Amino acid sequence: MITEKSINNEILTIETLTETDIHHVVRLSNLLERGYAESEIRMILQAGNLFGHRSGEGTIVSTAAILPYQGNLASLGVVMVDPRYRRRGLATRLVQTCLDIVPEYSVILVATDEGKPLYEKLGFRTVDTLHRLIAGEYQCQRPPHLQMQYTQFRYIDDQDLPELLKLDQEAFGAGRSKFLNLWLRQANYTSILQNQAGRCIGYALGVQTPELLVIGPVVAPDSRLAYLLIDDIARRYQGKIQINIPSVHQDLIRFLMRCGFKLARIAPVMMSGVYRMPPRNHLFAVSARSYG
Known part of the structure; x- marks a missing residue:
């Protein structure tokens, strides 16, 4: 599945990411101080689906992953956007792409304070907290x-x-x-x-x-x-x-x-x-x- 969005004359493409993109995802993780290791991103690729926007220069500037489990429950995570590309709807499009993969599932996520309003707009509700x-x-x-x-x-x-x-x-x-x-x-x-x-x-x-x-x-x-x-x-x-x-x-x-x-x-x-x-x-x- 590939879609496109034009921002400031730059074409950003949503792609299904693969192992060749791991170093890009780790770079984005380090930029945002998320701490994802290569091994963890590789595991996410094996256990679920990882999507991202690719800039015209070939760099991954946003990501989101969906991991389906048995019993119609899935986990959403690795939602990241390069600060230079924020407030342009990239996270919304990626999260919706993930949800479209599991239309009959309940989806669970651990939100950041910044991401909570986005998830609420997409129909998520707070059900617990994590310390x-x-x-x-x-x-x-x-x-x-x-x-x-x-x-x-x-x-x-x-x-x-x-x-x-x-x-x-x-x-x-x-x-x-x-x-x-x-x-x-x-x-x-x-x-x-x-x-x-x-x-x-x-x-x-x-x-x-x-x-x-x-x-x-x-x-x-x-x-x-x-x-x-x-x-x-x-x-x-x-x-x-x-x-x-x-x-x-x-x-x-x-x-x-x-x-x-x-x-x-x-x-x-x-x-x-x-x-x-x-x-x-x-x-x-x-x-x-x-x-x-």
């Missing part, structure tokens, strides 16, 4: 009684995948096997939680970006065990850590802020189609802002 916490240095505060005797933490291996996919679908509200398989390949740190019978009851992943470690998803039966999963990864990493926690989990947010995390921002979570979040009581952290 982004960042720790320059993690300070373990694990109370002795928190380590429960019936749990066991270990690294994730291939045989765990069926149980992880089932857990993730129940926690996220949609099946996203393709995405999770790809995200697992990128994970530098993993932790799986088993009960006494050896059954998987929770997991967490940590993915290294150019600037920090992002911990997520985190799926657990309750906030205490969610913290232990986070702690299992955070204590093995030396450096800056980011975690994105749905606002419903205030007890976990407060505890992590005693462990060296600080609130970086609160972002609106928006949806189109159905203005109600699926139940996510066991999803304690999302993977990243682009994946719902």
